[in-house]
Amino acid sequence: DTEVTQTPKHLVMGMTNKKSLKCEQHMGHRAMYWYKQKAKKPPELMFVYSYEKLSINESVPSRFSPECPNSSLLNLHLHALQPEDSALYLCASSQDRGSSGANVLTFGAGSRLTVL
Amino acid sequence: AQKITQTQPGMFVQEKEAVTLDCTYDTSDQSYGLFWYKQPSSGEMIFLIYQGSYDEQNATEGRYSLNFQKARKSANLVISASQLGDSAMYFCAMRSPYGQNFVFGPGTRLSVLP
Numbered sequence: 001d002t003e004v005t006q007t008p009k010h011l012v013m014g015m016t017n018k019k020s021l022k023c024e025q026h027m028g029h030r031a032m033y034w035y036k037q038k039a040k041k042p043p044e045l046m047f048v049y050s051y052e053k054l055s056i057n058e059s060v061p062s063r064f065s066p067e068c069p070n071s072s073l074l075n076l077h078l079h080a081l082q083p084e085d086s087a088l089y090l091c092a093s094s095q096d097r098g099s100s101g102a103n104v105l106t107f108g109a110g111s112r113l114t115v116l
Numbered sequence: 117a118q119k120i121t122q123t124q125p126g127m128f129v130q131e132k133e134a135v136t137l138d139c140t141y142d143t144s145d146q147s148y149g150l151f152w153y154k155q156p157s158s159g160e161m162i163f164l165i166y167q168g169s170y171d172e173q174n175a176t177e178g179r180y181s182l183n184f185q186k187a188r189k190s191a192n193l194v195i196s197a198s199q200l201g202d203s204a205m206y207f208c209a210m211r212s213p214y215g216q217n218f219v220f221g222p223g224t225r226l227s228v229l230p
Contacts, residue, residue, distance in 0.1 A: 037159075041222070042220035042222055043207075045217050045218075104163050105153075105218055107160060108160070109160040
């Protein structure tokens, strides 16, 4: 079983809906990430939270709103999305910054989003 | 800026054979980490192996080994004794000491033939 849990696994929503993706980890990691992945492409970074503070926003449209209620939880609130936002959304966590092997990114299984 | 190149969009290998997936990188940092991830069709990114830029020995993890040639800036993944379950996308990635982002390569799709 993956140590990063994402819900829901699949989400279909209309362009006027409001929904949320959730991510939870209990590894004591202090950095959490949202990635977007289109088919046959590598993951693209969206947001990074470090010690529960937003540290990176890769110029993501405001229709995506991240939230980190505590060190174990990460949400991605979705509102007024476009069909081109359909993708696999991956949550990940790492112990901290740094390039050492201790800071491996651990990914969840992803939430596959379809916007109609 | 950091960049990862994976020149093989797709690879085929016969079951039980070894296969090498290529990865070259570009960075001006002296200290960095190199990672390989496997992504099956289910979507989850699975960490396989890590190599630090100052590690003198090539990393090994079970059937996975990393052929690290620092002067050539390459970090090729070697999978020995391929299994049908190895069929997946494989991404090479790099991280700098103080960066919070991983730079991913475009990936290589490996297909293991019975």
